[in-house]
Amino acid sequence: xxxxxxxxxxxxxxxxxxxxxxxxxxxxxxxxxxxxxxxxxxxxxxxxxxxxxxxxxxxxxxxxxxxxxxxxxxxxxxxxxxxxxxxxxxxxxxxxxxxxxxxxxxxxxxxxxxxxxxxxxxxxxxxxxxxxxxxxxxxxxxxxxxxxxxxxxxxxxxxxxxxxxxxxxxxxxxxxxxxxxxxxxxxxxxxxxxxxxxxxxxxxxxxxxxxxxxxxxxxxxxxxxxxxxxxxxxxxxxxxxxxxxxxxxxxxxxxxxxxxxxxxxxxxxxxxxxxxxxxxxxxxxxxxxxxxxxxxxxxxxxxxxxxxxxxxxxxxxxxxxxxxxxxxxxxxxxxxxxxxxxxxxxxxxxxxxxxxxxxxxxxxxxxxxxxxxxxxxxxxxx
Amino acid sequence: xxxxxxxxxxxxxxxxxxxxxxxxxxxxxxxxxxxxxxxxxxxxxxxxxxxxxxxxxxxxxxxxxxxxxxxxxxxxxxxxxxxxxxxxxxxxxxxxxxxxxxxxxxxxxxxxxxxxxxxxxxxxxxxxxxxxxxxxxxxxxxxxxxxxxxxxxxxxxxxxxxxxxxxxxxxxxxxxxxxxxxxxxxxxxxxxxxxxxxxxxxxxxxxxxxxxxxxxxxxxxxxxxxxxxxxxxxxxxxxxxxxxxxxxxxxxxxxxxxxxxxxxxxxxxxxxxxxxxxxxxxxxxxxxxxxxxxxxxxxxxxxxxxxxxxxxxxxxxxxxxxxxxxxxxxxxxxxxxxxxxxxxxxxxxxxxxxxxxxxxxxxxxxxxxxxxxxxxxxxxxxxxxxxxxxxxxxxxxxxxxxxxxxxxxxxxxxxxxxxxxxx
Numbered sequence: 001x002x003x004x005x006x007x008x009x010x011x012x013x014x015x016x017x018x019x020x021x022x023x024x025x026x027x028x029x030x031x032x033x034x035x036x037x038x039x040x041x042x043x044x045x046x047x048x049x050x051x052x053x054x055x056x057x058x059x060x061x062x063x064x065x066x067x068x069x070x071x072x073x074x075x076x077x078x079x080x081x082x083x084x085x086x087x088x089x090x091x092x093x094x095x096x097x098x099x100x101x102x103x104x105x106x107x108x109x110x111x112x113x114x115x116x117x118x119x120x121x122x123x124x125x126x127x128x129x130x131x132x133x134x135x136x137x138x139x140x141x142x143x144x145x146x147x148x149x150x151x152x153x154x155x156x157x158x159x160x161x162x163x164x165x166x167x168x169x170x171x172x173x174x175x176x177x178x179x180x181x182x183x184x185x186x187x188x189x190x191x192x193x194x195x196x197x198x199x200x201x202x203x204x205x206x207x208x209x210x211x212x213x214x215x216x217x218x219x220x221x222x223x224x225x226x227x228x229x230x231x232x233x234x235x236x237x238x239x240x241x242x243x244x245x246x247x248x249x250x251x252x253x254x255x256x257x258x259x260x261x262x263x264x265x266x267x268x269x270x271x272x273x274x275x276x277x278x279x280x281x282x283x284x285x286x287x288x289x290x291x292x293x294x295x296x297x298x299x300x301x302x303x304x305x306x307x308x309x310x311x312x313x314x315x316x317x318x319x320x321x322x323x324x325x326x327x328x329x330x331x332x333x334x335x336x337x338x339x340x341x342x343x344x345x346x347x348x349x350x351x352x353x354x355x356x357x358x359x360x361x362x363x364x365x366x367x368x369x370x371x372x373x374x375x376x377x378x379x380x381x382x
Numbered sequence: 383x384x385x386x387x388x389x390x391x392x393x394x395x396x397x398x399x400x401x402x403x404x405x406x407x408x409x410x411x412x413x414x415x416x417x418x419x420x421x422x423x424x425x426x427x428x429x430x431x432x433x434x435x436x437x438x439x440x441x442x443x444x445x446x447x448x449x450x451x452x453x454x455x456x457x458x459x460x461x462x463x464x465x466x467x468x469x470x471x472x473x474x475x476x477x478x479x480x481x482x483x484x485x486x487x488x489x490x491x492x493x494x495x496x497x498x499x500x501x502x503x504x505x506x507x508x509x510x511x512x513x514x515x516x517x518x519x520x521x522x523x524x525x526x527x528x529x530x531x532x533x534x535x536x537x538x539x540x541x542x543x544x545x546x547x548x549x550x551x552x553x554x555x556x557x558x559x560x561x562x563x564x565x566x567x568x569x570x571x572x573x574x575x576x577x578x579x580x581x582x583x584x585x586x587x588x589x590x591x592x593x594x595x596x597x598x599x600x601x602x603x604x605x606x607x608x609x610x611x612x613x614x615x616x617x618x619x620x621x622x623x624x625x626x627x628x629x630x631x632x633x634x635x636x637x638x639x640x641x642x643x644x645x646x647x648x649x650x651x652x653x654x655x656x657x658x659x660x661x662x663x664x665x666x667x668x669x670x671x672x673x674x675x676x677x678x679x680x681x682x683x684x685x686x687x688x689x690x691x692x693x694x695x696x697x698x699x700x701x702x703x704x705x706x707x708x709x710x711x712x713x714x715x716x717x718x719x720x721x722x723x724x725x726x727x728x729x730x731x732x733x734x735x736x737x738x739x740x741x742x743x744x745x746x747x748x749x750x751x752x753x754x755x756x757x758x759x760x761x762x763x764x765x766x767x768x769x770x771x772x773x774x775x776x777x778x779x780x781x782x783x784x785x786x787x788x789x790x791x792x793x794x795x796x797x798x799x800x801x802x803x804x805x
Contacts, residue, residue, distance in 0.1 A: 055554070055556055055561075055597075055601075055602050055603045055604065056603060058553070058554040058555070058601065058602045058603075059554075059601065061554075062551065062552060062553055062554070065551070065552060066551070069551075088509070088511035088557055088560060089511070089555060089557050089560075091509055092508045092509060092511075092544075092552070092555055093552065093555070095507070095508065095509070096506060096508070096551075096552035099506065099507065100550070100551070103504070126509070156485070156486075157484070157485070160485055191485050191486075193485065194485075316564070316590075317589065317590070318568070318589045318590060319589065321567050321568050321569050321588075321589060321614055322515060322516075322517060322567075322568035322569045323568075324515050324568065327515060327568060
């Protein structure tokens, strides 16, 4: 084979500059195929993945996920902390790489490190949930053992499983202790189905619980007259209740309506009259224990818009496509003490029997679903 | 490495397009003539998307066993990690399906099983980034995944679209509910994605930000995106190849049809008329068989022309119509299977099945396979008058359309995937 020797001094300087530039460009591409050499490098790549957003440049994300998929087992738990500021897309990129890495080790994952992470409530809920999942796959007893301390956990998934375990533990108890355990579970539970399960059991055993109270629905409202919403024109239209002082709305002359519904619904068909192609406003005054951000959670089969202290919070122009507690959630700032909440609830002109409901339910919660608002009795309340 | 199945499918598609050109007598030829040709070309070892190759729901060259039960004729059954209304697909030696789980149904699964053993080859799980409320009858994993033989794309009710390779490696994702914040439907979305001409087509019909997009199947970047009428809908896109416009996609909502070029999104044809919201239009020989108040036969590319025929005797409930050869079949809301002549809509025969049908019927050989929600799968011979030749019961609730490949039938219940052994 012929050997061509090149005298570097014979080459122009521009050649070496070009080579240097090329190597700078090529290096990241090469390193993208090589697993990280240090844990710090691995965490750095995990954080890059966790910040992914948008459709562009996904081949680069896939290459980074490939690198993470090759990590050694002992680096996986430390890398799970990268979920703490993950974007929605980033969380999935990161998970895709880490799950592949975990798959490589089967039942040889580092249990203690994972358990420590699960027990550290200051870490990302997603990272801890994933650690718990891996742990469960490898050592269910060890994972279950952690749940006793997770009843008040910031991870909804872990909290749910902790409540589930607590309720299961009540099976062998005599009734007074059983009830006590269930009440403890009720205080910890945030998922609606779990709350309903507990309340149902307590009711079966002679203890009635006001579900609307537990879930913190706002139940005292003032309801306006009906306005025109023929052909859906009213959703965007600004009627008088929207033109006044929205932070302190004048509801004199409005009808006081108190919900007696199990789930805190305000039935506008009952409050006004059953109508189609109309809308109404409802205003509630609530008390908040402190200033700051909280979630407005509303459910309605009708189109709804919400204002808090005069500021728009959300608007959903959807008619009769299901309804659920906490169907729409938006975060907004509240003042300490008195706040006003206004709902615009629009009914359309569908004639099907399942399109008759004209109602809403609303509560103010923290990010996990703990009710925060209270209501003082006002003159004229029902 | 090129997947041989993909390559063969590309060749088949090329042959079909070439066939169009040969069959057309000049530039004014507007009638695509395919269906039978594709059926002959379809790879019997695969069922790569909703209702199989090209979405026809027909595997004329296949034969399946006639009798099975929980204890007889089952190759394997597999516990599923969550809920789903999506159909399994068969790609190479994998059976792929989707599911969702968790208290909020926000864990989105895509899993690949070994076709022979049912063993899990890989499973990937993603967090939903959009809404996961859903009617209890349906599921967040309602749309059937699609594969071009190199990658698998899955679309969930949360409007999350993910593409993975055949090893389960995430290639790209689109969080469409973040990009279109008012998209989605709390009854649940149900449209399946299609891969047409290297373009993943998604149809997001809802009362909020409705749209359709064509996405580069390699990069995950939009080739095109168009707004759609703000109407809820659950129909899936349908691949249609026309001689003048090449690979196109048919999009259906309750107000009509749109035919768009798959790669560019350019609108090539539209038709205004009542269409059903769930069952998908079928195409054969350049005619669209549109589920509406009955079935309307609409000549493709005809401008403002009335339907060739309408029949209210032939109507679809939720299940999509099935067209093959010289027959069209529908199952109505009462569970009656009707078979008619697609040339004039004249009913040739009908037979009452039992139960409710969410799954669409498929044709295997000369038998229609109709799986009801209650777990009974009817085999109906269509040689002459429709005749029930077998009824096979499995436990569970079945709303997913069956898949068939290599003589095996795949039936998904609410908790299990059953593989009915080949005869």
